[in-house]
Amino acid sequence: MTQPSAVGERYLRRTFEGMWELFAEGQGPLGTNGASRRYAEFGRVALPPAIGRPRQSGGDRPPGTVPSWLPEFLWLGFGLHSLEVGPSSGWPYHRTTPSARCLYPTEVYVWLAAGDGLPSGLYHYDAPHHGLDLLRSAVASEVVGRAVGRDLAGVTAAAFVTSVFHRTAARYRNYAYRLCSQEAGMTVGCLAFAAEACGFRPAVCYRFLDQAVQQLLGLPDGIESPFAVLTLTESEGPVVPPELTGSVSVSAATANLSPLTVPTEESTTATPQFCPEALELDSSSRLVRLDSIRPCVGDATGCPPSAIAPLDPVADGTSEFDCGISTFDPGALIGRESGPPNFQPIPVSMTFAQLCGIVRRATTGEPPGDLRLPSVRAPLSIFVVANRVTDLSAGVYRFAPGGPRVVHNAPVGRRLQRITRSTNINACASPAVLYVCTDAKLYLDGFGDRGYRIMNLEAGALAQRLSIAAAAHALAARVSNGYDTPALRELLGLGSSWDFPVFQIFLAKLRLAPRYRFPLGGCT
Incomplete structure (x- = not known):
């Protein structure tokens, strides 16, 4: 096990809990x-x-x-x-x-x-x-x-x-990593x-x-x-x-x-002045010996003691968890959509079956890796703020084996809008907002300063699978980091200061807008 230095935890706190203070230090112009x-x-x-x-x-191809x-x-x-063009693009x-x-x-x-x-x-x-x-x-x-x-x-x-x-650092400075x-x-x-x-x-x-x-x-x-x-x-x-x-x-x-x-x-020569803290973490995350990080051999679930728990991909046979899409449907990937910069979706409902199908498809697609034994899952959990989901009361839920578990059984849309801080996103109009959460201490204790990188990588892979699964149901999936971490931690019922929402994903039906997308089929 690699012991984390102060660099990993400091950068973790700065980029999640102190993100707005970090932004106040200055941002640069957009790049190309x-x-x-x-x-x-x-x-x-x-x-x-x-x-x-x-x-x-192979035998049918010319050399x-x-x-x-x-x-x-x-x-x-x-x-x-x-390629997208138009007045609102x-x-x-x-x-x-x-x-x-x-x-x-x-x-x-x-x-x-x-x-x-x-x-x-x-x-x-x-x-x-x-x-x-x-x-x-x-x-x-x-x-x-x-x-x-x-x-x-x-x-x-x-x-x-x-x-x-x-x-990214030219715009976001030390937040770039x-x-x-x-x-x-x-x-x-x-x-x-x-x-x-x-x-x-x-x-x-x-x-x-x-x-x-x-x-x-x-x-x-x-x-x-x-x-x-x-x-x-x-x-x-x-x-x-x-x-x-x-x-x-x-x-x-x-x-x-x-x-x-x-x-x-x-x-490129200006990168050190753009993001010295990010480069410090990158340097302290590098491996010079492969045996400095060993695969995790915890229990079969890898469950930490907090509210964060890996999602069991088997839903006890409940038909609502059917993902409704082919396991390897490239059309869903191509159809993934984040929506326009001004994210004002149509305030329509989605079904409970759609929500469960999206989660199940995402959690059954995790490829094996070199960090854990096959029986040990990544310590990631999925929470949902349900605003308009048929057959599911408005509130906050954590997905667990067999279906969602209640965290708050009451509408929280307005509260979420205050937490979301991004004025260009209408959180109340989204039928459901998904959160990929984890216990960051498990990553830093298990993988040292490299744990910050690995935490975002594993959470990002799951977030992308959620986005692809949403596209199969003709829903946009907008990823946004614009939230108040301590306030969101409280909303989701995360009891530890080491529990972090790593990804926030707004599911939505987009409005028609003067923006036009021309498909590019991988042509030179």
């Missing part, structure tokens, strides 16, 4: 919407459109052609899916994952094993232009495996999720969904040698950091690649890696 790095001097692979293409097995699953996986998991470019003010600090890199069409190597995915840049060719699984700390011999591909801090880790978590959830849609068994790795992965990908230190690795497996066997035996040092993992120079972006 939909920014993405271009590797002009590297080998370029144009990907075919992600939709409307017949699937091909050197793109695997048929790859464009779909990358586009569904991280691609640019629509705030930000034009939209991907399959939401982003604070559409600043998109997240980047995705993919390693392909040998023998699947394209040359084995490490690629950067250029989402706005739906293409790949070859960074390193003929990268053996042993090289990638040493950085990740896993035996990747049976893995088809691996996706690396990183974050470019300055894109929370937003970057939240978005990275939602991207992990999206990529895992896309991997399943493409027939893979995904697994998430949060324990890796940060410096080794940085050198592997050529990430500039203090500018861009790796947050997670998603492995894709086709063959039978363990979903989570086996851990390497013996200790692996950073020097050993990077011994044969040649330097990789990547393009720089404007304002």
